Amino acid sequence: MLKNSRHSINIGMLKEDLSISAVVVGLIATMVSYAGPLVIVFQAAQVAHLSDAHLSSWIWAISIGSGITCILLSIWFKAPIITAWSTPGVVLLVSSWSIYSYTDAIGAFIFSAVIITFLGWTGLFEKIMNRIPYSITTAMLAGILLNFGVEVFTSLRNLPELVFPMILCFLIFKRLSPRYTVVITLFLGLLITYFTGNLKTESIDISLVNPIFTAPTFSFDALIGIGIPLCIVTMASQNAPGIGVLRADGYNVPISPLVTTTGIFSILLAPFGSHAINLAAITAAICTGKEAHEDKNKRYIAGISCGLFYLIFGIFGAAMASIFQALPSEFIAVIAGLALFASLSTSLASAMEGTQKESALITFLVTISGISFLGIGAAFWGLVAGILTNTIFQIKFNSFSKKTTEMSNSQKDDS
Structure with missing residues (x-):
């Protein structure tokens, strides 16, 4: 039995809460995690001139780290806590890894993970996130999800x-059997893919991984050139949106343990090639919505499922690339987008509630703009723009209120 201050989960409860929809949603989330970001991992490996063995070890490390943290945190907090590897971090490596040695990069990965762990353990990151208005975080999430829709x-x-029958199936079963809509749509899509000849089975090559331990070296240039930027993009472009996803779907779990745990596993797995393990955003939204289960207290099964599939896929390392390359990209795009419909609509509605519509709107627009500055993605700058807008409006309101009060008091004195 695993316990925390709020939850206690045993095997009997896991069996009772188990659902096909949650398990399949966990599988979809895992597929989405590998489908696009893994291609960028291959690009970074080419830039760094990594051998196939080191590439397989890297994929194994990020998969195992994501899997274990998904399972542990989902059970610990009885919530669908989805973790993944830092995709913006991989993009950063594509542009900068070529001038550093592999061992120096491993040292930079550890350095970045230590900083992230410190920010989580001290609660500094949580204090920052707690000051961000709810409408702004949901607007950021809506901006992230819009392109998928x-x-x-x-x-x-x-x-x-392929796409039209999947959309039609989704709409029909959303009306008839909402809980299993994504499950049915997924299997229909696979059948159509197979019978239309769009499944390239000949490219699938299954093999096991032999993880490679690499002793790190610490170069000042690599710590500054890779370590610091990797820490920033991971916290800003992954952990911050990840927290926003959880809160948008009503999971007010403590932030510090999540960031600290992912930071610790990043340190442990860095010598095997893992650049960063962090909270997920897109894949998290798949698991935190109603498509996983109508009862939000039972959606943690999707987090456990996602973690288990990470572990299974990670054992085969680079072979996973061939499996996802066998599926048409349209299939991945459609099943991911349909699974995110509920989260997108909920986020849009929540963002426009209350008195912070302008701040939410600007957050949404900046996020969907796709701008990138200083290596940090649009989701972070959407948050910054929304907070700045909200601050300006608060200052104007307080100033106007103060002047109104002064005028009212002056009129009373005159009378």
Whole structure:
């Protein structure tokens, strides 16, 4: 039995809360995690001239780290805590890794993870996140998810014989059996993919991984050139949106243990190639919404499921790339987008509630703009823009209120 101050979960409860929808949603989240970001991992490996063995070890490390933390944190807090590897971090490596040795990069990974762990353990990151208004975090989430929803329909241009039946199936079963809508749509899509000849089974090559331990070296240039930027983009572009996803769906779990745990596993797995383990955003939204389960207290099963699939896929390392390359990109885009419909609609509605509509709108627009500055993605700058807007409006309101009070008091004195 695992316990924390709020929850106690045993095997009997796990069996009672188990649902097919949550398990399949966990599988979809894992597929989305590998489908796009893994391609960027391959690009970074080419830049660094890594061997196939080191590449497989890297994929194994980020998969095992994501899997273990998903399972531990989901059970600990009885919430769908989804973790992943830092995709913005991999993008950073694509642009900067070529001038540093592999061992220096490993040292920079550890340095970055130590800073992240410190920010989590001390509670500094949680204090910052607690000051951000709810409407702004939900607007940021809506901005992140919007493109996924749009891609469902843009995919129609390339593969209408697959995409249209999937959309139609989703709409019909959303009306008839909402809980299993994504599950049914997933299997229909796989069947259509197979029978239309779009499944490239000949490219699938399954093999096990032999993890490689690399002793780190610590170069000042690598610590500054990789370590510090990796820490910033991981916290700003991954952990911050990840917290926003959880809160948007009503999971007010403490932030510090989440960040600290992912930071510790990042340190442990860095010598095997892992650049950073962190909270997920897109894949988290798949598991935290109603598609996983109508009862939000039972959606933690999706987090455990996601973690288990991470572990299974990670054992085969680089072979996972061939599996996802066998599926058409339109299939991944559609099933991910449809699974995120509920989270997108909820986020849009929540963002426009209350008195902070302007701040939420600007957060949303900046986030969907896709701008990147100083290596940090649009989600972070959306938060910054929303907070700045909210601050300006608060200052104007307080100033106006003060002047109104002074005028009222002056009129009373005159009378």
